[in-house]
Amino acid sequence: MKLVIDERRCKGCNLCTLVCPYRIFRPGKTPNRKGTIIPELDRPERCTNCRLRHLYGRTLCGMCQMICPDQAIRWEEEKPNEPHKVAIEY
Amino acid sequence: MTYQEWFREDRLPHIYCTGCGNGTVINCTLMAVDEMGWKKEDTAFISGIGCSSRAPGYIVTDSLHTTHGRALAFATGVKLGNPDLHVVVFTGDGDLAAIGGNHFIHACRRNIDLTVVCMNNQIYGMTGGQGSPTTPMGALSTTTPYGSAEPAFDLCELAMAAGANYVSRWTSYHVKELTRAVLTGMQTPGLSFIEALVQCPTNYGRRNKFKQVLDQVEFMRSHTVLIQKLKRMEEQGEKFPDPVIPVGEFVRRNRPALGVKV
Ligand SMILES: Cc1ncc(C[n+]2csc(CCOP(=O)(O)OP(=O)(O)O)c2C)c(N)n1
Ligand code: SF4
Ligand code: SF4
Ligand SMILES: [Mg+2]
Numbered sequence: 001m002k003l004v005i006d007e008r009r010c011k012g013c014n015l016c017t018l019v020c021p022y023r024i025f026r027p028g029k030t031p032n033r034k035g036t037i038i039p040e041l042d043r044p045e046r047c048t049n050c051r052l053r054h055l056y057g058r059t060l061c062g063m064c065q066m067i068c069p070d071q072a073i074r075w076e077e078e079k080p081n082e083p084h085k086v087a088i089e090y
Numbered sequence: 091m092t093y094q095e096w097f098r099e100d101r102l103p104h105i106y107c108t109g110c111g112n113g114t115v116i117n118c119t120l121m122a123v124d125e126m127g128w129k130k131e132d133t134a135f136i137s138g139i140g141c142s143s144r145a146p147g148y149i150v151t152d153s154l155h156t157t158h159g160r161a162l163a164f165a166t167g168v169k170l171g172n173p174d175l176h177v178v179v180f181t182g183d184g185d186l187a188a189i190g191g192n193h194f195i196h197a198c199r200r201n202i203d204l205t206v207v208c209m210n211n212q213i214y215g216m217t218g219g220q221g222s223p224t225t226p227m228g229a230l231s232t233t234t235p236y237g238s239a240e241p242a243f244d245l246c247e248l249a250m251a252a253g254a255n256y257v258s259r260w261t262s263y264h265v266k267e268l269t270r271a272v273l274t275g276m277q278t279p280g281l282s283f284i285e286a287l288v289q290c291p292t293n294y295g296r297r298n299k300f301k302q303v304l305d306q307v308e309f310m311r312s313h314t315v316l317i318q319k320l321k322r323m324e325e326q327g328e329k330f331p332d333p334v335i336p337v338g339e340f341v342r343r344n345r346p347a348l349g350v351k352v
Contacts (some may be wrong), residue, residue, distance in 0.1 A: 008103070009102060011103070011108040011109070012108060012109075013303045014109075014303065015109065015303065016306055018263075018308070020324075029265060033271070038296070042286055052295045066114070066117050066118065066266070067114050067117075067263070067264040068113070068117070068260070069106060069109065069110055069112065069113025069114045069117075070103055071094070071097060071102060071113065074094075084221070
């Protein structure tokens with residue numbers, strides 16, 4: 001699984017940067033086309049949910065998704081051979 | 091099913107300002123609804139007027155967006171008309187405790203089988219930041235330009251005194267605890283009141299030294315103390331930190347309730 005921020009929904013409040021135990025989210029620097037500064041992801045493959053969701057069959061941690069007031073955070077299946085391939089053990 | 095499926099995707103993103111805590115409270119409430127395993131056809135969301143009260147419009151179930159302060163009155167009607175429905179009320183501090191204050195105490199007294207989630211941002215958000223009955227002493231708002239000189243309502247104490255079966259308070263920072271509280275509220279027959287303190291960066295934070303969204307959330311994180319711990323401190327004669335936000339479960343009991351599905 002990989003972590004994605006939906007740019008159509010994110011309003012740039014940075015609440016996710018407050019809750020992630022791995023500090024995967026960092027305040028962004030450059031505004032996107034809508035003028036919103038979306039947080040940056042720092043090595044998102046470290047996220048517990050990315051690594052172990054399939055193994056446990058449920059959402060783990062998920063703090064960023066719960067606190068996101070704009071429902072902008074989700075996990076997606078990766079396509080085969082995607083560059084940011086997630087390993088089960090890290 | 092996941093809680094995301096309860097959102098009306100076609101209506102997102104919602105109108106709330108950047109960093110508004112209301113969106114987080116909707117997440118937590120829908121997560122609890124999902125864990126209850128309720129069906130969409132059997133669930134109704136009722137609200138009054140305010141930013142907080144716009145929440146039902148983003149949810150797929152039937153809903154009533156009623157007049158200011160009257161969410162509980164409408165919800166009482168819905169629940170008594172069809173006790174099979176699961177009725178959840180979204181309301182704000184102004185909606186619930188100012189114009190709707192009388193409905194609030196009587197709904198608690200009747201102990202109607204509703205789950206009431208109050209997004210308390212301590213301000214009238216929608217109308218531009220007027221002081222509400224929960225605006226803390228000293229806080230600035232457009233109607234208290236020199237700082238509020240009145241003591242504020244403690245909504246949980248009020249609900250408890252009026253007779254609600256379940257009362258608890260958390261904040262939009264404590265997402266897991268808030269979800270669990272809403273879930274427990276939904277499982278408890280009778281009126282369940284869950285107060286969620288939320289940040290309103292636009293109309294409260296901006297005027298009260300919380301320049302960034304994170305500042306107000308950080309304040310809620312660092313000033314909340316479990317109610318049980320506060321009681322212990324009181325017994326031992328220790329001094330409370332000031333300011334302090336008591337959080338946790340205030341009461342869970344079994345008074346006679348109205349409209350409970352048999
Ligand atoms: C009968 C009536 N009086 C006044 C208003 C104006 N009004 C709209 S929202 C609101 C305050 C809402 O405050 P609150 O319930 O705290 O909601 P928030 O926007 O803070 O979430 C007021 C006074 C109204 N719509 N109807
Ligand atoms: S699920 Fe938890 S670990 Fe993964 S990105 Fe979100 S907050 Fe961080
Ligand atoms: S005015 Fe306040 S309560 Fe209303 S949407 Fe904006 S931040 Fe939220
Ligand atoms: Mg309010």
